[in-house]
Amino acid sequence: MSVKEITKLADFNAAINGGKSVIIDFWAPWCGPCRVISPLFQQFAGEAGQGVEFYKVNVDECDDISQEVGIRSLPTFMVFKDGTKVNELVGAVPTRLLEMIQTYATS
Numbered sequence: 297m298s299v300k301e302i303t304k305l306a307d308f309n310a311a312i313n314g315g316k317s318v319i320i321d322f323w324a325p326w327c328g329p330c331r332v333i334s335p336l337f338q339q340f341a342g343e344a345g346q347g348v349e350f351y352k353v354n355v356d357e358c359d360d361i362s363q364e365v366g367i368r369s370l371p372t373f374m375v376f377k378d379g380t381k382v383n384e385l386v387g388a389v390p391t392r393l394l395e396m397i398q399t400y401a402t403s
Contacts, residue, residue, distance in 0.1 A: 327371065
């Protein structure tokens, strides 16, 4: 699976209400830990099975989305299912990120 970028609140709402589990990477270009874990998020997404979609949101460009979900620290990874947040990981912790992805991705 590839990671798609969300740039509009309407696209965010469509993604999280699309019926599949959705994992979103909330990041910013100036965030060092974000730049470190971003390639791993891409790699894990590429290795994941079906049933989950991957997105990223630049909080500097999409402050309406980051306010909607209450982003306080970066990076933040959130999992949504049927429009509801079901899991969250704050920080660049590769092992916990992989565990979270494996929980929602099916092979």
